[in-house]
Amino acid sequence: MKTAKVLTAPRMERCIGCHSCSLACARLVHKRLSWDTAGIRIISSGGLSTGFEAKSCLACNPAPCALACPTGAFSQRQGGGVIFKRKLCIQCGDCAEACPVDAIYLDASSEPFVCIHCGQCVPYCPHDCLELAEVVLEPSPDKEAEEEAS
Amino acid sequence: MIRDHFRILTVDLAAGKGKVVILDGRDTEAGGSGLAALLFDKYGHLNKPWDDPEQPLIFTIGPLTGYFPLMSKTVCGFKSPYHDQYGESHAGGRSALSLRFADLDGLVITGKADSPSYVSIGSHHLEVKDVHYMWGIDLQRSGKMLRKMIGGAGHRSIFRIGPAGENLSAYASITVDTYRHFGRLGGGAVMGSKNLKAIAIQGDGVFQLPEGKDYAELFEEVHKQLTTTDMMDKYHNLGTPVNLAVLNELKALPIKNLQQTTDPKIKTISGETFADHTLLRNTACAGCPVGCIHIGFVREKFMEPNRYNYRQVSYDHEPIFATGSMLGMTDAFKVLGIMDIVENMGLDVMSAGVALAWATEALEKGIISEEETLVPLKFNDAEGYKEAIEHLAFGSNDFYRLLAQGTMKAAAHYGGEDFACVLGQEMAGYATGEVFFTSQALGFRHSHLDSGGYSYDQKHTTERKVKEAVDFLVKDEEGRVLLTSMVACLFAREVYKEELLADCLNSLGYTTLANNMQQVAQHIQKLRWRLRLASGFDPAAVKIPKRFNEVTNWKGPIDQAFFQELREEYAKHIIELGKE
Numbered sequence: 001m002k003t004a005k006v007l008t009a010p011r012m013e014r015c016i017g018c019h020s021c022s023l024a025c026a027r028l029v030h031k032r033l034s035w036d037t038a039g040i041r042i043i044s045s046g047g048l049s050t051g052f053e054a055k056s057c058l059a060c061n062p063a064p065c066a067l068a069c070p071t072g073a074f075s076q077r078q079g080g081g082v083i084f085k086r087k088l089c090i091q092c093g094d095c096a097e098a099c100p101v102d103a104i105y106l107d108a109s110s111e112p113f114v115c116i117h118c119g120q121c122v123p124y125c126p127h128d129c130l131e132l133a134e135v136v137l138e139p140s141p142d143k144e145a146e147e148e149a150s
Numbered sequence: 151m152i153r154d155h156f157r158i159l160t161v162d163l164a165a166g167k168g169k170v171v172i173l174d175g176r177d178t179e180a181g182g183s184g185l186a187a188l189l190f191d192k193y194g195h196l197n198k199p200w201d202d203p204e205q206p207l208i209f210t211i212g213p214l215t216g217y218f219p220l221m222s223k224t225v226c227g228f229k230s231p232y233h234d235q236y237g238e239s240h241a242g243g244r245s246a247l248s249l250r251f252a253d254l255d256g257l258v259i260t261g262k263a264d265s266p267s268y269v270s271i272g273s274h275h276l277e278v279k280d281v282h283y284m285w286g287i288d289l290q291r292s293g294k295m296l297r298k299m300i301g302g303a304g305h306r307s308i309f310r311i312g313p314a315g316e317n318l319s320a321y322a323s324i325t326v327d328t329y330r331h332f333g334r335l336g337g338g339a340v341m342g343s344k345n346l347k348a349i350a351i352q353g354d355g356v357f358q359l360p361e362g363k364d365y366a367e368l369f370e371e372v373h374k375q376l377t378t379t380d381m382m383d384k385y386h387n388l389g390t391p392v393n394l395a396v397l398n399e400l401k402a403l404p405i406k407n408l409q410q411t412t413d414p415k416i417k418t419i420s421g422e423t424f425a426d427h428t429l430l431r432n433t434a435c436a437g438c439p440v441g442c443i444h445i446g447f448v449r450e451k452f453m454e455p456n457r458y459n460y461r462q463v464s465y466d467h468e469p470i471f472a473t474g475s476m477l478g479m480t481d482a483f484k485v486l487g488i489m490d491i492v493e494n495m496g497l498d499v500m501s502a503g504v505a506l507a508w509a510t511e512a513l514e515k516g517i518i519s520e521e522e523t524l525v526p527l528k529f530n531d532a533e534g535y536k537e538a539i540e541h542l543a544f545g546s547n548d549f550y551r552l553l554a555q556g557t558m559k560a561a562a563h564y565g566g567e568d569f570a571c572v573l574g575q576e577m578a579g580y581a582t583g584e585v586f587f588t589s590q591a592l593g594f595r596h597s598h599l600d601s602g603g604y605s606y607d608q609k610h611t612t613e614r615k616v617k618e619a620v621d622f623l624v625k626d627e628e629g630r631v632l633l634t635s636m637v638a639c640l641f642a643r644e645v646y647k648e649e650l651l652a653d654c655l656n657s658l659g660y661t662t663l664a665n666n667m668q669q670v671a672q673h674i675q676k677l678r679w680r681l682r683l684a685s686g687f688d689p690a691a692v693k694i695p696k697r698f699n700e701v702t703n704w705k706g707p708i709d710q711a712f713f714q715e716l717r718e719e720y721a722k723h724i725i726e727l728g729k730e
Contacts, residue, residue: 016441017304018434019247020219027359027369033216034356035251035305035436043304049328049462051431052304107356126377126386126439 002137004079006059007040007117007130014127015052017042021121021130028120030113036105039115040130054129057081057103057115065114068098074112079135081117151357152213152658156185156255159276160193161269163344164203164261166278168271177662177670181212182637183238184674185256186227187681190236193258196685200229200336201318201343203262209249209349210257212637213660214651216250218369219376220642222435224249224326225634231320231336231343232556232575235685238595238678239334242435242639243327244353248307251353263345266316270300272352284347288312288494289325290461292347300350309349312496314543315342319554321501321575322543325493329433329443329464333498334575334597365657372654375645377439385442385641386432390467391421393579394475400608402581402703404471406478406529407507408571411581411703419474423482424465433464435639442641448483448490463490468598471579472503476571477510478529491536495543504576505557506538512566522549522564558695568696581701582607584713585619592689592720594627594678599640601626611705614712620719624727631678632671679728689721 025038035041040056059080066074066082073089074082082095091110096102105113119132151157154176161168179188186208193206208227215221224245230237249257253273263278266285270277281299284292289312296308307327315322315338322338323331332338341347359365376382384392394416397403401412417423428446435443449460463486473479473488492499510527512518520526524546525537538550545551553560561570571577573587574596580586582604589603590596598604601623610619629648630640638646646654648667655664663670694717701708 016432016434016443017436018439018441019436020439023216023437027366031359032356033250033359035247035353037356041304045303124373124439126382126441 002139003134004077004137005117005119005132006080006135007056007115007119007121008133009040009054009056009130011127011129012052012054015042015054015129016127017044017052018126020124020126021054024121024124025115029116029118037107037113038105039113040121041105055101055103057117058101059117059135064098064100065095065104068094070094077117078137079117082114084112084114084116086111151253151355152360152660156181157253158189158256158258159254159271160258160260161271161276161278162261163259163263163267163269163278163346166263168276176213176660177666178673179677180635180663180670180674181215181255182210182223182225182635183631183678184635184670185210185212186225186238187236187674187677189256189258190227190681191677193260194229194236194681196236196681200231200234200340203344204260205229205340207259207337207340207344207346208256209245210637211246211249211255212635213658213663214636214638214654215246216437217365217658218654219373220438220440220639220646221636222246222437223634223637223639225637226324226332226337228335228337228340229685231318231339233687235687236678236681237335239324239332239337240634240637241324241326241330241332242438243330244307244436245309245326245330245351246637247436248305248351248353251305251355252351253355257349257351259344259346259349261344266345266347268296268348268350269346270350270352272302273355275352281347285316286313289496290494293328296348296350300352302352302354305353307351307353310496311338311341311347312494312543314496314554315339317543317545317554318342319497319543319545320556321498321554322496323498325496329445330435331498333500334595336498338496360658368653368657372645372650373439376642379645381641381644382440385440388421388425389442389444391424391444391465391470393421393467394470395420395422397580397582400582400704402583403475404571404577404579404581405475407476407511407569408577408581408697408701409511411701413475415480416475418480419470419482419485421467424470428465428482428486430462438639440641446482446486448486450487461490463493465489468579469499469503472500472576473535475579476503476507477535479532480530481532484532487532488535488539491539495539497539497543500578501557501576502539502542504571505542505553505560506535508557508561508566508570509538509553511569512561512564515566517565518549522547524550570695571697572695573698574692580604581703583701583703583705584708584716585610585623587694587698587713588619588716588720589623591692591694592717592724594682599630601630607705614709616712616715616719619716620723623720624723628671628675631675632667635671635674676727679724680730683725683728689724690718692717692721
């Protein structure tokens with residue numbers, strides 16, 4: 001049984017708005033200091049009195065951003081979400097437009113930043129809001145047929 | 151961004167335009183407190199009054215802001231309406247990271263807008279916008295309006311003032327992101343005098359990190375230290391209100407205008423009571439996983455049957471002392487109700503509470519009457535205090551207008567100076583003894599955080615050595631001024647020792663600064679004092695109201711000879727520090 005890891009934010013009502021997760025993503029994954037160039041971004045939901053929301057990839061399958069990408073820079077990731085190949089990206093921004101939850105950030109040159117479900121942000125959350133969940137991959141019909149034949 | 155100079159944005163409100171200024175001084179003034187003093191030296195006017203339109207309102211961050219955890223504070227420098235001298239106030243929230251990501255080391259606002267306005271800045275924009283319709287609107291409503299008008303929720307910081315700032319109260323605060331404040335010394339009135347309702351800073355810049363493993367590994371180490379020490383527990387658990395019960399036990403908690411220092415009823419407003427009954431949740435400054443901000447709630451029945459509204463209010467030791475024990479309150483929810491009005495009016499909570507404590511005693515003693523107070527102020531009467539706070543903010547009559555300029559100014563006019571609890575400004579919540587009283591009365595910011603005087607008092611119960619105590623105050627201030635130039639939250643002071651600060655600076659390439667931290671700290675300490683003295687402060691002339699000499703705590707009565715000698719000696723040191 002094959003599995004994949006997927007970042008989830010199941011306990012955001014506990015969030016204190018410290019931004020440690022998004023700063024960790026920017027620092028460790030993208031080697032930048034920023035609130036924006038991160039796969040997870042924290043916003044206040046209408047002022048601090050109403051708490052916080054995490055903008056991050058929901059691991060769609062099929063992923064609308066991958067379907068929208070005209071060059072194959074975004075491709076479907078097994079278990080949900082996308083694999084991003086920077087070299088193939090023409091910075092058109094179609095991925096960000098296609099994302100229904102605004103999880104893709106485009107920098108000034110329209111380079112996209114999206115969660116890669118690596119989980120490096122998870123240990124930085126002091127309130128355990130985030131989780132790197134394990135999802136079971138459904139075997140693809142072609143593979144099954146190959147396995148049966150062998 | 152890592153750079154060997156400062157990048158400053160100056161905004162002239164009258165012209166509605168700004169300028170990016172590149173300034174040298176990274177290796178000498180570092181940032182934060184040092185940079186604010188440098189900028190006041192450059193743009194400030196020692197001989198013009200605080201509300202002269204040319205006076206600058208300065209906000210600065212430091213070389214480590216955003217690069218390491220708890221480097222999350224902003225320093226505000228200005229000529230204070232409280233004493234018309236140079237002063238500083240500090241705040242967190244998202245202010246520091248917003249400035250960092252707006253690619254600025256400092257923001258300097260000068261001039262006066264033609265009509266009430268806000269300033270909105272970011273890494274790619276500057277706008278001065280007319281919001282005359284927002285003048286007179288309280289902080290909660292104006293906050294909602296501003297959030298809709300300015301984009302970037304979550305990645306921005308909004309500073310705003312309430313009626314107190316607009317009406318130029320000398321202790322009007324600047325609220326930062328709803329729950330934090332540049333509280334002390336009247337920065338809110340400086341904004342008011344400039345017709346400036348709000349400042350919005352969009353943190354939309356992106357910066358490369360140092361190459362190699364050094365920075366990344368050091369970050370991990372610092373993060374680990376900060377999140378595994380007992381500091382997390384101390385500040386996140388009960389938070390600073392843990393002090394209420396501790397100080398009450400020591401007979402060192404100011405109660406009822408410092409007529410008492412202990413009372414068994416304090417358990418009704420202790421940190422434990424607030425946590426058990428009023429705490430909704432914690433929140434944090436951006437870049438700090440500690441999350442020391444405690445949010446309680448106020449629930450009000452506004453109509454029968456069962457029509458309620460509720461609001462969230464942040465609490466800490468100082469607000470509970472000022473609107474709780476100092477006003478003789480014995481109900482945590484009622485204390486939050488008073489704090490809520492103070493918040494909405496945009497007053498400094500410590501000064502407002504202590505001012506009303508004095509007014510209550512003055513009324514009791516017949517020095518003033520209800521003709522002045524307009525409401526029958528009584529200890530433990532929340533409703534009266536709530537009304538009085540609005541009178542303070544709006545300056546309803548001559549009495550409140552004068553009281554809003556400072557308790558001692560009102561006492562000098564009406565009488566009752568002996569029991570005005572003023573140590574440079576209205577006292578903070580510690581009656582620990584001679585060293586703390588000296589520290590706040592003479593300290594640069596007149597803040598309990600200028601140096602750890604309250605801690606020294608608690609560690610030196612029987613010792614009365616003037617030289618040691620003064621040396622401690624001077625040396626501790628030097629250490630703190632280094633931290634507030636980086637700019638660290640002072641709650642992290644046990645972790646960010648000199649050696650670690652040097653490592654952090656080195657990892658970002660600030661090697662000269664890392665190698666000269668002590669000299670830099672001493673230079674900034676002297677620079678701040680030079681500006682303070684040149685703007686009129688005479689530490690040798692500071693008078694201590696009689697009430698402080700009447701305090702008896704766990705150590706016994708105040709040792710008046712020791713107290714006086716301390717002040718004289720500390721004043722001499724300050725004068726020496728402030729010499730050209």
